[in-house]
Amino acid sequence: MYDVRTRKRALALVAQGRSLNSVSKETGISRAAIRSWQIRVEPSQPGRANPCERCDDLPRSPAEPSTYAYVLGLYLGDGCISTLKRGVYFLRIACADAWPGLIAACEDAVQLLRPDNKVFRVQRQGCQYVTCYSKHWPCLFPQHGPGKKHKRRIALEPWQQGIVDAHPWEFIRGLIHSDGCRITNWTTRLIGGERKRYEYPRYFFTNKSDDIRMLFTDALDRVGVEWTTLTRNSSPINISIARKASVALMDVHVGPKH
Structure with a gap:
């Protein structure tokens, strides 16, 4: 035994x-x-x-x-x-x-x-x-x-x-937890004549499947999250969520991985 x-x-x-x-x-x-x-x-x-x-x-x-x-x-x-x-x-x-x-x-x-x-x-x-x-x-x-x-x-x-x-946020959270991330981007701005660093949070979802990316963006549309497509080597495999209100929604319902 x-x-x-x-x-x-x-x-x-x-x-x-x-x-x-x-x-x-x-x-x-x-x-x-x-x-x-x-x-x-x-x-x-x-x-x-x-x-x-x-x-x-x-x-x-x-x-x-x-x-x-x-x-x-x-x-x-x-x-x-x-x-x-x-x-x-x-x-x-x-x-x-x-x-x-x-x-x-x-x-x-x-x-x-x-x-x-x-x-x-x-x-x-x-x-x-x-x-x-x-x-x-x-x-x-x-x-x-x-x-x-x-x-x-x-x-x-x-x-x-x-x-x-019926449960779009749970679906979105699963996709982000598998093929997504929350990062902090940065850029520079001129403020009072001085260039200063500006940081802002952003969500990314990356998947090679056109169908799976569409399922993700359809769910985002359903909950009012704005998104854009970014290309990598001419392939539109990245979905970006960067607008402040949309990131705030994602933070409430998804949040960073831990």
């Missing part, structure tokens, strides 16, 4: 994309044992599998819509869904080590979406992957598919758009 710590370590190695064979060689645990733990990571309820809001006979929105909007933003920015054998998937959201508060918020949010599933962290160089196994991640995030997000079409399902419309 293997203790919980040993099982978690083996599953964490698999979550990094390692093959069962390589994990088995490193840990000394049989592939059959590791595979059985993968199948059991999502506990079942008496008489049926762990329920999913999208898989029931009458599909409905997730039970925590505001939390879902936040995790959707995180997923579109820095998340991915990978496939294991027998229909088990794992969600990974990359969070930089520099922002421990963000990592904790991401972990708590994912746990709320799948309360019966274990959420754990996998340490990599400079970041941690907040990870959770479930059979239902493709149901909750139908944007899952082969290839990088910026190389394929990303569009929300009507039920997802309804959640984003």
Whole structure:
């Protein structure tokens, strides 16, 4: 019998994309044992599998819509869904080590979406992957598919758009926490004939996907935040929010990473 710590370590190695064979060689645990733990990571309820809001006979929105909007933003920015054998998937959201508060918020949010599933962290160089196994991640995030997000079409399902419309700030916060930042810019001004340094806060969102940037700016329009597009090497991948009133709104509802 293997203790919980040993099982978690083996599953964490698999979550990094390692093959069962390589994990088995490193840990000394049989592939059959590791595979059985993968199948059991999502506990079942008496008489049926762990329920999913999208898989029931009458599909409905997730039970925590505001939390879902936040995790959707995180997923579109820095998340991915990978496939294991027998229909088990794992969600990974990359969070930089520099922002421990963000990592904790991401972990708590994912746990709320799948309360019966274990959420754990996998340490990599400079970041941690907040990870959770479930059979239902493709149901909750139908944007899952082969290839990088910026190389394929990303569009929300009507039920997802309804959640984003109802909870735009949570969606914006998730996108900023994944692919955005709040910085302090500076310039100089002539004041009384003397050139002085002037500093001002600014938000940036950077993503290569035209579709994801449009989802972000549509949400900004919905809450009255003014934005502009900045180009990098002739590519319009940066969204800037610099007007004082708009930055103030972002500070109230999003704020800097921590």
